[in-house]
Structure formats: structure tokens, C-alpha cells
Amino acid sequence: MSAGTLNPARMFAGCRGWALDTVDSTRSSALIRIGLVFLIWSRYAGEFVLLRDPSLLGITLSLNFFGASLAMLVGYRTRLATLWMAAVLFTMYFYFGVELGRPWVQHHTYLLLAATFLSALTPAGRSYSVDRYLALRRAARAGTPEPAELGNLFGLRLMMLQLCTMYFWTAYDKLEGVWLSGERLQHIFIWYYHSPTMPEWPFFAPLCALVAWFVLVLEALLACGLFVPRLRRWLIPAGIALHLLFYLILVVKTFSLTCVLLYLAVIPARRVHEFLDA
Amino acid sequence: MSEPVPGLSGGRPQIQPDLFDAVTLRTLVFVAVFGIIMGGPFYRQVLGGTSAWLRPWGMYHGNGINTVIVEFERHRNGTWEVFEVVPEIKARLGIAPEKRLRINNEAALGKVKLLVCRAFPDARIRLSARQADRVEGWRTLAEREPLACPRAR
Numbered sequence: 462m463s464a465g466t467l468n469p470a471r472m473f474a475g476c477r478g479w480a481l482d483t484v485d486s487t488r489s490s491a492l493i494r495i496g497l498v499f500l501i502w503s504r505y506a507g508e509f510v511l512l513r514d515p516s517l518l519g520i521t522l523s524l525n526f527f528g529a530s531l532a533m534l535v536g537y538r539t540r541l542a543t544l545w546m547a548a549v550l551f552t553m554y555f556y557f558g559v560e561l562g563r564p565w566v567q568h569h570t571y572l573l574l575a576a577t578f579l580s581a582l583t584p585a586g587r588s589y590s591v592d593r594y595l596a597l598r599r600a601a602r603a604g605t606p607e608p609a610e611l612g613n614l615f616g617l618r619l620m621m622l623q624l625c626t627m628y629f630w631t632a633y634d635k636l637e638g639v640w641l642s643g644e645r646l647q648h649i650f651i652w653y654y655h656s657p658t659m660p661e662w663p664f665f666a667p668l669c670a671l672v673a674w675f676v677l678v679l680e681a682l683l684a685c686g687l688f689v690p691r692l693r694r695w696l697i698p699a700g701i702a703l704h705l706l707f708y709l710i711l712v713v714k715t716f717s718l719t720c721v722l723l724y725l726a727v728i729p730a731r732r733v734h735e736f737l738d739a
Numbered sequence: 740m741s742e743p744v745p746g747l748s749g750g751r752p753q754i755q756p757d758l759f760d761a762v763t764l765r766t767l768v769f770v771a772v773f774g775i776i777m778g779g780p781f782y783r784q785v786l787g788g789t790s791a792w793l794r795p796w797g798m799y800h801g802n803g804i805n806t807v808i809v810e811f812e813r814h815r816n817g818t819w820e821v822f823e824v825v826p827e828i829k830a831r832l833g834i835a836p837e838k839r840l841r842i843n844n845e846a847a848l849g850k851v852k853l854l855v856c857r858a859f860p861d862a863r864i865r866l867s868a869r870q871a872d873r874v875e876g877w878r879t880l881a882e883r884e885p886l887a888c889p890r891a892r
Contacts, residue, residue: 481765486747559791571794575776582768609747615769623776627796630780634797637873644876648803652871656841657851658825659808680798711799734747 480618486734487612489725490583491536491590493620494543496722497577498534501546504569504715505553522557525549533577536590543581550574569716572627576719579620584612610734620726621687627720628700629684635677643670653711679703687727697724806871807842807880811855814863824855831858845880856888 509523529549532542554574558565586592588610596608639645646669651659659665683700686692701724704717725733779793811824825840832854834840842848848868855864868880 481762481769555792566791568794568796568798579772582772611747613765615765619769619772619776622773626776626780630784630796631798633780633784634795634800639873639876642876644871645803645873647877648806648871649799650803651808652803652806652841652843656839657807657809658823659810707798711802731747 481613481615483614483618484611485614485730487584487587487610487730488589488737489728489730489733490580490585490612490614490617491588492733493576493583493617493722493725494536494539494580494585495534495589496725497573497580497719498530498546500715500719500722501530501550501573501577504573522549522552536586536592539586539590539592540581543577543585547574547578547581550577567714569714569719572716572719575623576620576723579616579623582616582619583614584616587612614730617726617730620723624720624723624726625684625687628680632677632680632684635673635680640673640677641670643667643673646670646673649711676703693727697727700724803871804873805843807844807848808869808871808877809842809848809851810867811886812865812867812883813859814865819865828854828858848880852886853889855886860888 505526509526511520511523513519514523525545526549529542529545532538533546536542550570551574553563553565554570557563558570587596587608593610600607635641635645643666647659647666650669651657679699682692683696686696687700701721704720707713708717775793780795782788782790782793783795784797809824810821812819813822826836828834828840828851829836829838840851842851852866855866864886865883866881866886867883869877870880872878
């Protein structure tokens with residue numbers, strides 16, 4: 462078979478290998494784990510100080526929140542700690558948010574929950590963790606070589622898929638006339654910056670239409686293009702810039718920074734490892 | 740691997756037994772999780788499902804919806820002229836300039852109408868108002884409608 466011919470069996474094997482069998486550096490996973498804890502704390506730690514809800518339920522949730530997040534941060538029994546943190550976020554989102562009506566049902570909470578759960582599927586404890594320190598100590602005592610910072614990255618692949626899927630569906634959500642005409646952006650801009658009047662700038666409506674199309678095209682490109690290694694060098698900075706712009710001009714809480722953090726799952730793990738060693 | 744990288748070569752590759760070492764288990768977990776990642780938004784955004792257990796993705800999907808924009812015109816010297824209502828209301832009623840005046844429903848619009856009535860008790864004013872709507876874009880609420888102020892008792 463010639464080199465240019467599509468071979469479905471080989472493509473499937475390639476995809477399968479990429480998704481399930483990649484073994485590489487665990488430092489990206491560890492950085493994401495640590496970054497997630499900081500984002501979770503920056504968003505929710507203030508809501509879990511004990512004086513906020515001194516009921517038994519409130520204190521139990523607070524202690525679980527801080528216990529799980531601390532163990533996840535330092536990487537002690539990392540996979541278990543990360544699953545514990547995901548369970549706390551799950552309880553916050555689905556029980557307290559969906560069932561009891563607390564305002565913990567926003568998309569930034571869901572993304573933190575999803576990313577934390579996926580982090581539990583990565584070998585995030587094999588770098589920058591107490592688990593790593595203990596393993597090094599065990600190896601030194603036994604006189605064996607240091608364990609390598611390697612692990613199966615299928616959890617990291619799922620994080621990348623989560624990020625790209627999110628772009629895909631947000632682009633899909635924008636495939637409506639009101640977005641494409643720029644009117645939805647007018648709504649958002651006016652709500653944040655110009656309420657309750659329409660700006661009288663002559664370029665306002667065409668600019669909104671132009672930006673609306675630009676955002677749609679960029680999200681569609683990010684949804685598909687991040688899988689293409691040659692496009693990543695352009696799309697990763699563009700995606701990060703988009704989120705930082707949102708962070709600057711809209712009220713997005715931790716959503717933008719969580720997305721930026723998840724870009725670590727897109728960059729090849731070996732590159733991240735080498736960069737950190739440089 | 741092309742070149743040895745410090746920390747990535749030598750030694751046992753694992754610190755602890757990998758919970759997901761079994762290829763089948765890893766495949767099952769991958770397929771199930773990816774199914775939720777992709778299927779949740781499909782259920783909500785394509786099939787129109789409403790279960791809160793599955794999440795749709797729409798960045799800033801609800802932001803700005805229902806916001807109302809207004810335009811007030813004042814009758815002066817025989818003609819109608821548009822005037823900047825917000826700064827004038829704030830100046831006349833002693834409202835702090837940095838206070839945001841947002842309208843996101845008809846009740847809030849009613850409050851702004853009352854503020855205008857208080858700020859301009861003797862003026863002939865008419866109002867146009869449009870509301871942000873996901874389907875229509877800008878939905879007209881009032882088109883050059885005379886402002887009916889409550890009479891002072």
C-alpha cells in the first residue's frame with residue numbers, strides 16, 4: 462500500500478495507541494493536579510471556612526474539601542486524594558447545586574469537577590509529590606535506581622478531549638442567526654459595559670458581527686486543530702489568548718484559567734518535561 | 740525514545756501498581772468517560788434533553804439575555820430630540836455616577852421610567868425600548884411610546 466493511502470485499520474490502531482497506550486512523562490499531569498488545587502482554592506476556599514456554615518453538614522463538607530484538596534496538592538496517595546476531591550466537587554455540584562439550589566452549578570464548577578476527575582485517571586502522583594519522595598526514599602534504601610517519572614497518559618488524553626469537545630459544542634451553540642449577526646455579542650457587551658443604552662458608535666454593529674464570526678471560527682479550529690501537531694504552535698497561543706481576553710473583559714471566575722491549565726494536556730508531555738529540566 | 744531524558748530513563752517505570760494497568764479496564768474507562776464528555780452535550784444541545792445530570796456547553800450562552808436598552812426623546816422647541824438619560828437622571832437625583840443602571844426585565848424598566856418621571860416631572864417624553872432575545876435578537880418592547888408618569892397626589 463502506498464504511503465499516501467488511507468488505511469482505516471492503521472488509523473484506528475494509531476488512534477488507539479495515542480489514546481490508551483502512550484507512556485510518557487508524568488510532570489504535565491502533576492502540574493495540572495497542582496494547578497487545579499490552586500484554582501479550586503481560589504474559587505471555593507472562602508466558602509468553606511468553618512464559620513460560614515457551622516452545621517454538621519457544613520463542617521463535614523469543609524473538612525472534606527480541605528482534607529482532599531491538601532492531600533491532592535502535596536500528592537499523598539495522589540490518585541485516591543484526587544478521586545476524593547472529585548467526589549467533594551461532585552457532591553457540591555450535583556447535591557448542593559442541582560438538588561438544593563446552591564449557586565454551584567455554573568460551568569466553571571463543572572469544568573473543575575471534570576478536570577479533577579480526569580486528573581485522578583492520570584499518573585499525577587509520580588512527579589512533584591509526597592508519593593514521589595517516598596518512592597525515591599524506598600529506592601535509595603533498597604539500593605535500586607530512581608523510579609522514572611513515567612506513566613500511562615490516557616487520563617491526559619481524556620483531558621484534551623474534554624477541552625476540544627467543549628470548543629466543539631460551544632461552536633455548535635453559536636450556529637444561530639442571532640450569534641452570526643453579532644446581536645448576541647451586542648447583548649453581552651451592553652450588559653457588561655453600556656447598559657441601558659445602545660452605543661452610538663457607527664462601527665459597533667459590524668464590529669460585533671466580525672468578532673462573533675472570529676470567535677466561532679477560532680472555537681471550531683480549536684476543536685479540531687489541536688489534534689494536528691503542526692497547527693498546535695499557532696492554535697495553543699490563540700486559544701490561551703482568547704481565554705485571557707475573556708478573563709480580562711468578562712466575569713468568568715476560574716473557567717478561563719482552568720482551560721488554560723488544560724492546555725498542558727495538549728502539549729506533548731516530553732516537551733513539558735524537557736522544558737522543566739532546561 | 741530518541742534520546743535519554745533525565746528522569747525519564749532508568750529504574751522501574753512505576754512507583755506503585757497502576758490501578759488501570761489492565762488494557763481492557765483502561766479501554767472501558769476511556770470509552771465510558773468519553774461517552775459522557777461527548778454524549779452529555781449531544782443529549783442537551785442536539786436532542787433537547789433537560790436532565791441536569793448532563794451538561795451542555797455554551798460559553799456565555801445566557802449572558803446578556805433579557806437585557807433592555809432604552810432611548811428617551813424629549814419634546815423641546817416643537818421637535819423631539821434624543822437625550823442622554825442616564826447621566827441626567829444620576830445628576831438630577833443625586834445617584835452616584837459609578838452606580839450601574841441595568842435593566843433586565845420589564846419591572847426594572849418600570850423603575851427606570853419612574854426615575855425619569857421624578858427627574859423630569861414636567862417634560863414631554865417618549866420612550867423606545869428593546870429587549871435582548873435569543874431568537875429575535877432585539878425584541879421591541881416600546882416604540883416611541885409616550886411616557887405616562889403617575890400623577891402626584
